[in-house]
Amino acid sequence: MTSNALTRKLDRWEHLSDDDQVTLAAISGRIEPVARHKQLIEEGDDPRIVFLLIEGWAIRYKILPDGKRQIVAILLPGDLCDIHVFILDRMDHGIAMLTAGKIVRIPKDTMLAVVDQNPAIARALWWTTLVDEAVLREWLVNVGGRNAYARVAHLLCELYVRMGNVGLVTDGRMSLPLTQADLGQALGLTPVHVNRMLSQLRGKGLVTFRAFQLRILDLDGLIAAAGFDPGYLHGKRPERTIGSWSRPRRNSTAKLPESPA
Amino acid sequence: MTSNALTRKLDRWEHLSDDDQVTLAAISGRIEPVARHKQLIEEGDDPRIVFLLIEGWAIRYKILPDGKRQIVAILLPGDLCDIHVFILDRMDHGIAMLTAGKIVRIPKDTMLAVVDQNPAIARALWWTTLVDEAVLREWLVNVGGRNAYARVAHLLCELYVRMGNVGLVTDGRMSLPLTQADLGQALGLTPVHVNRMLSQLRGKGLVTFRAFQLRILDLDGLIAAAGFDPGYLHGKRPERTIGSWSRPRRNSTAKLPESPA
DNA sequence: GCATAGAATTGATCTGGATCAATCCTAAAT
DNA sequence: ATTTAGGATTGATCCAGATCAATTCTATGC
Numbered sequence: 339m340t341s342n343a344l345t346r347k348l349d350r351w352e353h354l355s356d357d358d359q360v361t362l363a364a365i366s367g368r369i370e371p372v373a374r375h376k377q378l379i380e381e382g383d384d385p386r387i388v389f390l391l392i393e394g395w396a397i398r399y400k401i402l403p404d405g406k407r408q409i410v411a412i413l414l415p416g417d418l419c420d421i422h423v424f425i426l427d428r429m430d431h432g433i434a435m436l437t438a439g440k441i442v443r444i445p446k447d448t449m450l451a452v453v454d455q456n457p458a459i460a461r462a463l464w465w466t467t468l469v470d471e472a473v474l475r476e477w478l479v480n481v482g483g484r485n486a487y488a489r490v491a492h493l494l495c496e497l498y499v500r501m502g503n504v505g506l507v508t509d510g511r512m513s514l515p516l517t518q519a520d521l522g523q524a525l526g527l528t529p530v531h532v533n534r535m536l537s538q539l540r541g542k543g544l545v546t547f548r549a550f551q552l553r554i555l556d557l558d559g560l561i562a563a564a565g566f567d568p569g570y571l572h573g574k575r576p577e578r579t580i581g582s583w584s585r586p587r588r589n590s591t592a593k594l595p596e597s598p599a
Numbered sequence: 600m601t602s603n604a605l606t607r608k609l610d611r612w613e614h615l616s617d618d619d620q621v622t623l624a625a626i627s628g629r630i631e632p633v634a635r636h637k638q639l640i641e642e643g644d645d646p647r648i649v650f651l652l653i654e655g656w657a658i659r660y661k662i663l664p665d666g667k668r669q670i671v672a673i674l675l676p677g678d679l680c681d682i683h684v685f686i687l688d689r690m691d692h693g694i695a696m697l698t699a700g701k702i703v704r705i706p707k708d709t710m711l712a713v714v715d716q717n718p719a720i721a722r723a724l725w726w727t728t729l730v731d732e733a734v735l736r737e738w739l740v741n742v743g744g745r746n747a748y749a750r751v752a753h754l755l756c757e758l759y760v761r762m763g764n765v766g767l768v769t770d771g772r773m774s775l776p777l778t779q780a781d782l783g784q785a786l787g788l789t790p791v792h793v794n795r796m797l798s799q800l801r802g803k804g805l806v807t808f809r810a811f812q813l814r815i816l817d818l819d820g821l822i823a824a825a826g827f828d829p830g831y832l833h834g835k836r837p838e839r840t841i842g843s844w845s846r847p848r849r850n851s852t853a854k855l856p857e858s859p860a
Numbered sequence: 861g862c863a864t865a866g867a868a869t870t871g872a873t874c875t876g877g878a879t880c881a882a883t884c885c886t887a888a889a890t
Numbered sequence: 891a892t893t894t895a896g897g898a899t900t901g902a903t904c905c906a907g908a909t910c911a912a913t914t915c916t917a918t919g920c
Contacts, residue, residue, distance in 0.1 A: 400740050403826035408744045410736045422729055430733050430831055454718050461714070464725050468683055471728065472691050474735045475671045479661050482742045482787030483669045486907065517867065526743030531907055533869060548868090549916085565664035570691050747877065778897065792877055794899060809898090810886085 344390050344442075347416050348462035351469075358458050365448050369440050378419060378433040378441070385429050386446045389419030394439015395515050399523070400431045409524040411474065412497065412516075415439075416504045421449075421467055437515045469571065476570055481526045484565065489525050490535040491564035494545060498554055499571055514552040539563070605651050605703075608677050609723035612730075619719050626709050630701050639680060639694040639702070646690050647707045650680030655700015656776050660784070661692045670785040672735065673758065673777075676700075677765045682710075682728055698776045730832070737831055742787045745826065750786050751796040752825035755806060759815055760832055775813040800824070 345362045348354060354362070369392055372378070378389050381401065391413050398411035410431060413419060419433055419441070453460040473496070480492050501512045518536065519529040527535075539545050544560045546553040554560060561568065606623045609615060615623070630653055633639070639650050642662060652674050659672035671692060674680060680694055680702070714721040734757070741753050762773045779797065780790040788796075800806050805821045807814040815821060822829065 398736075400736065402740065402744045406744050408740045410739050422733075426729070426733075428830065430828075431736060453722070457715050457718070457721070460718070460721055460725075464721075464728070467725070467728055467732065468687070471732045471735060472683075472687070474732060474739065475659075475661065475692060478671050478735065478739050478742060479663065479669045481739060483663045483667050518869095519867085528908055529867090530869085530909080534907090537869080567691075569689065779899095780897080789878055790897090791879080791899085795877090798899080 344418070347418070347466070348459065351465040352458055352462040354458055354462065358456055361452060361456055362459065365444055365452060369442055372435050372439055372441050374435060374438040376435045378435065379429055381429055381432040383429045384427055385420055385422060388421060388444045388446065388449050389433070390442040390444065391415055391417050391419055392440040392442060394441075395436040396433055396439070397436055397520075397524075398431050398433050407523050408526070409520065410477070411470065412436075412524065414497075414500055414504060415506065418463070418466055421463060436520070472570065477524075486525075486527055486531055487535050487538060488564050489527065490521070490532060491539060491544070491560055492566055493521065493525060494539075494552065494554075495560055495564045495566040496571075498552070498557075498560075499568065503571070510554040510557070512552050513550060514547065515550050605679070608679070608727070609720065612726040613719055613723040615719055615723065619717055622713060622717055623720065626705055626713060630703055633696050633700055633702050635696060635699040637696045639696065640690055642690055642693040644690045645688055646681055646683060649682060649705040649707065649710050650694070651703040651705065652676055652678050652680055653701040653703060656697040657694055657700070658697055658781075658785075659692050659694050668784050669787070670781065671738070672731065673785065675758075675761055675765060676767065679724075679727055682724060697781070733831065738785075747786075747788055747792055748796050748799060749825050750788065751782070751793060752800060752805070752821050753827055754782065754786060755800075755813065755815075756821055756825045756827040757832075759813070759818075759821075760829065764832075771815040771818070773813050774811060775808065776811050 345354065345359050348362070349359075372394070378396065379385055393415050395415075396413040396417075396419065397409045398413065399407050399409045401407055413433070420429075422429065453463065476492075476496070480489050484492060497514065498507065498512065501507050506512055516524070517529075518532045521527075522529045522532045525532065536545075536547055539560070540547070542559065542563075544554075544556045544563060546555060560566075606615065606620050609623070610620075633655070639657065640646055640648075654676050656676075657674040657678075657680065658670045659674065660668050660670045662668055674694070681690075683690065714724065737753075737757070741750050745753060758775065759768065759773065762768050767773055777785070778790075779793045782788075783790045783793045786793065797806075797808055800821070801808070803820065803824075805815075805817045805824060807816060821827075
């Protein structure tokens with residue numbers, strides 16, 4: 339099970355041979371539980387380990403000189419926590435769990451050795467970093483160019499698609515373990531204003547969000563409100579469903595999880 | 600000369616053997632001139648070519664549904680224009696020249712073959728993408744968390760450091776071929792407001808900017824105004840000076856090009 | 861059931877940047 | 891020298907979001 343999360347993720351981009359899969363299985367060993375709000379890596383650390391997030395949510399963030407925290411990425415189950423290992427001698431950002439969860443640690447040296455000997459794996463990993471970059475670009479566009487309402491809508495769309503890709507959306511509902519303050523830090527908005535935008539979205543019958551459960555009521559409406567481009571995550575093939583979270587997809591041609599009409 | 604821009608850039612991150620260098624020299628052949636404002640790749644294209652920017656400036660940008668343009672990266676001489684070739688079957692953003700300049704085209708297949716057979720080169724290229732990502736993160740922080748004044752200052756700091764790294768800063772002066780409207784599109788600000796922030800910076804004796812020439816008068820002051828972290832670009836070793844632009848560095852220990860006191 | 865603490869919500873007010881609208885510069889073209 | 895066009899600058903006003911300040915929920919734990 340454990341290794342498969344990684345294999346499955348990478349195989350989505352680049353076909354991996356059986357050998358490659360065995361290699362990956364070998365490096366991703368024991369799963370460890372991690373506590374809510376646990377710092378996985380701190381800004382300034384010399385990263386020596388790649389984390390594979392098996393369960394739970396995490397964030398990448400940077401602290402501004404005035405102490406404000408800017409969230410620069412949201413990591414979902416199946417995401418690779420830090421390949422930056424390969425260049426950064428000093429992390430330029432921190433990574434912290436948002437919820438309790440489970441991770442697998444992969445030491446830097448293991449990772450480097452594998453990459454050196456398995457071009458297909460290297461390429462697949464590289465691809466994941468390029469996808470991360472595409473998401474980051476879209477976040478920049480979001481914060482730089484959209485108003486608060488569209489901005490919130492856009493983030494919800496993105497998370498909905500990404501959660502759908504890993505099989506964590508059921509009937510238009512998903513867990514969204516961010517407080518409104520957290521959302522604000524990801525969007526460059528005040529918690530108060532996030533709240534107002536959310537209630538506006540609720541008022542228009544697009545979504546519902548309470549008790550950390552997001553429900554999409556009108557996906558098309560939300561997409562329109564956000565100016566969201568469903569193609570932007572560069573999904574090649576939809577990820578196969580994952581272990582215990584899995585749920586058969588009802589419609590293999592749909593790019594987005596269906597929203598309940 | 601031509602090949603060396605690439606070699607030099609990559610060698611900065613990962614030591615390349617003579618063989619590797621020969622390989623790189625072989626793939627980066629003829630230099631072509633490109634016109635000002637030439638679109639290198641358009642959003643939606645299936646990218647088939649990597650561009651190496653030899654001379655001139657370019658931008659990565661995305662167009663919002665309402666037609667606004669958000670600049671998501673600024674490319675300087677020596678930058679690799681698009682490795683995204685490797686994943687994206689559809690470009691999620693466009694790339695356009697800002698000035699006239701010179702480029703080298705490298706076909707996707709060539710690139711893929713080289714990468715497959717030269718792990719060191721692959722790793723070096725991967726590194727460049729991770730550095731790009733670090734810059735992107737900082738841009739997000741900039742737009743999401745800083746006020747207009749610090750935001751402008753921060754971009755100027757970044758460009759100053761990057762230009763210094765490729766030997767294009769002389770006595771605290773550099774070319775900056777962006778209009779104030781362009782700066783606004785990179786920063787999520789109005790041209791009018793960019794203008795006001797610039798004159799504020801000028802008023803405090805930090806910089807001067809006219810006729811597309813930026814002059815840093817008080818680097819420490821600018822860094823302080825920006826909340827800039829000089830380490831953020833992850834420079835491992837300073838890039839060696841490049842061809843005709845080069846100028847011996849006066850102080851090998853300085854991280855930043857000196858500003859004239 | 862009651863207390864507690866972390867969130868969400870709501871209202872009132874303020875302000876950093878946006879907008880709108882003229883000029884003003886400056887370099888290249890005639 | 892004069893026109894022209896792309897930028898820069900300046901001033902006046904507006905408004906989306908920030909701030910400040912209470913409440914109100916809601917899930918705990920006792």
